[in-house]
Amino acid sequence: MNATSSTTKRPARESKSATATAFLNARIVDPAANRDEPGGLVVRDGLIADVGPHLRRNSPEGVNVIDCKGRVLAPGLIDAQVFTGEPGFEHRETLKTASHAAAAGGVTTIVVMPETNPVIDQVALVDFIQRRARDNAIVHVHTMAAMTKGLKGEEMTEIGLLKRAGAIAFSNGKTSVANTRVMRNVLLYGRDFGALIVHHTEDPYLASSGAMNSGEIAARLGLPGTHKASETIMLERDVRLVEMTRGRYHAATISSAESLDVIRAAKARNLPVTCGVSINHLTLNENDIGPYRTFFKIRPPLRSDEDRAAMVRGLAAGDIDIIVSSHDPQDADDKRRPFAEATDGAVGLETLLPAALRLYHSGELPLMSVLRALTINPAKLLGLHSGRLAKGAVADIILFDPDEPWVVNKDMLRSRSKNSPFDESKMQGRVLRTLVAGETVYQYAP
Amino acid sequence: MTNAVAKVEPLHFPHRHLLTVEGLGAQEINFLLDLADSNADANRQVGNRRDVLRGRMLINLFFENSTRTQASFEMAAKRLGADVMNMNVSTSSVSKGETLIDTAVTLNAMRPDMIVVRHHSAGAVELLAQKVDCSVINAGDGSHQHPTQALLDALTIRRAKGRVGGLTVAICGDILHSRVARSNIMLLNALGARVRIAAPSTLLPPAPERMGAEVFTDMWKAVEGADVVMMLRLQRERMEGSYVPSTREYFHFFGLDHEKLARAKPDAIVMHPGPMNRGVEIASTVADHSSSVIREQVEMGVAVRMAVLEALARNLAKR
Numbered sequence: 001m002n003a004t005s006s007t008t009k010r011p012a013r014e015s016k017s018a019t020a021t022a023f024l025n026a027r028i029v030d031p032a033a034n035r036d037e038p039g040g041l042v043v044r045d046g047l048i049a050d051v052g053p054h055l056r057r058n059s060p061e062g063v064n065v066i067d068c069k070g071r072v073l074a075p076g077l078i079d080a081q082v083f084t085g086e087p088g089f090e091h092r093e094t095l096k097t098a099s100h101a102a103a104a105g106g107v108t109t110i111v112v113m114p115e116t117n118p119v120i121d122q123v124a125l126v127d128f129i130q131r132r133a134r135d136n137a138i139v140h141v142h143t144m145a146a147m148t149k150g151l152k153g154e155e156m157t158e159i160g161l162l163k164r165a166g167a168i169a170f171s172n173g174k175t176s177v178a179n180t181r182v183m184r185n186v187l188l189y190g191r192d193f194g195a196l197i198v199h200h201t202e203d204p205y206l207a208s209s210g211a212m213n214s215g216e217i218a219a220r221l222g223l224p225g226t227h228k229a230s231e232t233i234m235l236e237r238d239v240r241l242v243e244m245t246r247g248r249y250h251a252a253t254i255s256s257a258e259s260l261d262v263i264r265a266a267k268a269r270n271l272p273v274t275c276g277v278s279i280n281h282l283t284l285n286e287n288d289i290g291p292y293r294t295f296f297k298i299r300p301p302l303r304s305d306e307d308r309a310a311m312v313r314g315l316a317a318g319d320i321d322i323i324v325s326s327h328d329p330q331d332a333d334d335k336r337r338p339f340a341e342a343t344d345g346a347v348g349l350e351t352l353l354p355a356a357l358r359l360y361h362s363g364e365l366p367l368m369s370v371l372r373a374l375t376i377n378p379a380k381l382l383g384l385h386s387g388r389l390a391k392g393a394v395a396d397i398i399l400f401d402p403d404e405p406w407v408v409n410k411d412m413l414r415s416r417s418k419n420s421p422f423d424e425s426k427m428q429g430r431v432l433r434t435l436v437a438g439e440t441v442y443q444y445a446p
Numbered sequence: 447m448t449n450a451v452a453k454v455e456p457l458h459f460p461h462r463h464l465l466t467v468e469g470l471g472a473q474e475i476n477f478l479l480d481l482a483d484s485n486a487d488a489n490r491q492v493g494n495r496r497d498v499l500r501g502r503m504l505i506n507l508f509f510e511n512s513t514r515t516q517a518s519f520e521m522a523a524k525r526l527g528a529d530v531m532n533m534n535v536s537t538s539s540v541s542k543g544e545t546l547i548d549t550a551v552t553l554n555a556m557r558p559d560m561i562v563v564r565h566h567s568a569g570a571v572e573l574l575a576q577k578v579d580c581s582v583i584n585a586g587d588g589s590h591q592h593p594t595q596a597l598l599d600a601l602t603i604r605r606a607k608g609r610v611g612g613l614t615v616a617i618c619g620d621i622l623h624s625r626v627a628r629s630n631i632m633l634l635n636a637l638g639a640r641v642r643i644a645a646p647s648t649l650l651p652p653a654p655e656r657m658g659a660e661v662f663t664d665m666w667k668a669v670e671g672a673d674v675v676m677m678l679r680l681q682r683e684r685m686e687g688s689y690v691p692s693t694r695e696y697f698h699f700f701g702l703d704h705e706k707l708a709r710a711k712p713d714a715i716v717m718h719p720g721p722m723n724r725g726v727e728i729a730s731t732v733a734d735h736s737s738s739v740i741r742e743q744v745e746m747g748v749a750v751r752m753a754v755l756e757a758l759a760r761n762l763a764k765r
Contacts, residue, residue, distance in 0.1 A: 158695040192663040
């Protein structure tokens with residue numbers, strides 16, 4: 001059953017089928033094969049026809065040749081948590097604008113969240129997203145469906161039919177299912193269909209009214225805090241439910257050292273548990289909020305630098321499986337408010353890779369580990385065949401310069417909303433070219 | 447039927463009550479089924495009223511609404527010449543706050559011969575049976591037992607297939623809350639059938655494999671090669687997001703339609719204890735199809751209940 005094919009960009013078949021393109025003189029980095037070596041790659045008919053060190057200088061006859069000048073050729077990134085505004089909040093972001101932002105950031109597959117208006121909780125709406133993406137998006141788009149009707153956390157959705165319609169996983173958006181019985185039933189029922197249950201972990205009662213991480217800085221700023229235990233408590237509950245039901249569970253974005261301990265313990269017990277972390281929680285901390293900067297107001301809130309460092313260690317150890325952008329476009333008007341009243345969320349598709357490369361440049365993580373959490377790991381989690389530079393795989397490829405310095409200017413972002421916490425930040429590393437199914441969908445023009 | 451072998455079956459049913467099928471042996475079960483089988487034939491004749499229960503008083507005590515089971519017991523009792531009194535919760539003192547035990551003691555003081563009880567709580571019928579001197583027949587207690595349903599299902603299968611032992615019976619639907627499923631799994635096992643159960647995990651009890659059935663969460667696989675497909679009723683309040691997301695999804699994955707039925711043996715029969723939710727657990731066209739024995743089940747219900755009443759009455763003290 002190839003349920004998700006309709007959202008996948010098909011390799012071009014017509015006139016281009018005769019031509020092939022060789023990317024020579026590249027540094028091939030493919031975490032799926034643990035490969036980091038000089039070499040090249042040939043794209044034909046939208047697929048990777050060949051890859052390896054033998055293609056460093058020599059290409060087959062009759063192909064277009066692109067000299068990569070020693071830059072990194074890697075699988076396109078897979079971002080498992082992207083909020084858009086389509087349907088319902090198109091002024092924030094559409095599938096089209098999100099896909100252009102993704103392409104510019106080297107992201108070739110995005111998974112969009114069901115937190116729209118209407119909520120993606122019915123088969124017809126999954127179909128709507130797939131058709132809109134097919135017609136308007138320039139990268140692969142998959143959709144998560146809601147796990148409860150209207151994301152209300154009360155009644156489970158038609159998990160079987162939604163999965164059959166192409167929903168890649170099930171989420172309750174930015175709210176946790178507080179009712180333990182409902183969550184247990186979702187995990188239990190979802191297990192029958194092999195459904196991946198992705199959960200935002202935050203006890204809604206404990207976290208309510210919190211504007212930022214609870215601690216010294218919140219106290220100084222006079223802001224209500226959300227204690228990180230609200231995340232860990234929900235996560236611990238969920239792990240118990242996984243133990244009871246054996247449902248496939250993924251904690252969407254953890255943010256604290258204690259949560260990491262819970263994940264590590266769950267994995268040690270061989271439970272079907274995985275987790276993700278947002279790029280923000282790997283590269284920013286609560287100090288960045290400074291004088292009430294609302295572009296740093298996100299959910300879960302930015303934590304202490306000790307927690308951030310723990311996230312990086314968790315990634316290095318493989319306890320954290322994937323990195324997501326948690327791209328969440330918000331109106332400027334909704335952000336330009338007193339901190340506690342401003343909406344949560346930060347865009348992140350276009351800065352995902354350069355921000356992640358900070359961890360590489362700072363020596364905190366090897367390049368391979370950074371890319372693994374952005375390519376093959378999310379591919380495995382979601383059951384996608386992309387995220388690797390294998391012969392015969394779909395040619396979702398990025399070419400990037402890991403060192404080129406640049407400064408983020410929010411007005412240059414392709415996303416329809418400009419709420420980037422990295423605005424005016426110095427970055428090192430930039431995407432030069434993005435291919436989706438062999439087609440160049442983005443090319444950097446200096 | 448040959449008469450070459452001397453029958454070792456009991457000539458009576460040595461119990462005062464029928465509260466559960468648990469512990470009943472194949473001989474006892476077959477004794478009841480044989481009796482019921484002849485009742486079924488007799489019931490088709492004109493003038494089928496007998497008088498083995500003449501002078502006996504039977505109370506139908508229903509704490510949970512039921513039209514068909516109550517009517518079935520009433521007809522069975524009347525065909526055997528008994529007097530029947532129907533007591534309904536809504537019109538009884540129970541709704542005025544009387545406890546179950548007080549009700550039992552009160553009724554017992556009126557010296558009935560048999561009480562047929564349905565109650566919404568598992569174990570309630572057994573509790574009542576401890577407090578009375580007459581025979582008690584369980585007509586369904588919560589999610590626990592419904593012995594006469596299992597007996598009538600076995601008789602229906604036996605008449606359609608000639609036997610029960612060795613057949614593959616797939617019981618599909620809300621196993622978790624079903625007294626019909628629990629009774630049938632036990633009774634069919636006692637008769638040597640191979641029992642399968644199929645339900646979404648949310649409608650399976652914990653450790654379902656311990657119940658003596660092969661467990662499936664994929665109904666297509668459960669009905670594969672089955673001789674009998676037995677559907678269960680899904681309560682309306684369990685359809686909308688609590689145990690299953692919707693009637694549409696339930697029907698898609700667990701409703702018996704012709705596609706799923708085609709996986710069963712070509713001569714498979716379709717059963718349902720009723721009342722049916724057409725389009726939820728069973729397609730209308732399947733329910734009305736020639737393979738359906740749902741109406742026969744109702745007919746066998748009277749025959750089986752007559753057999754049970756007669757068998758128990760033989761053990762009652764003569765007045």
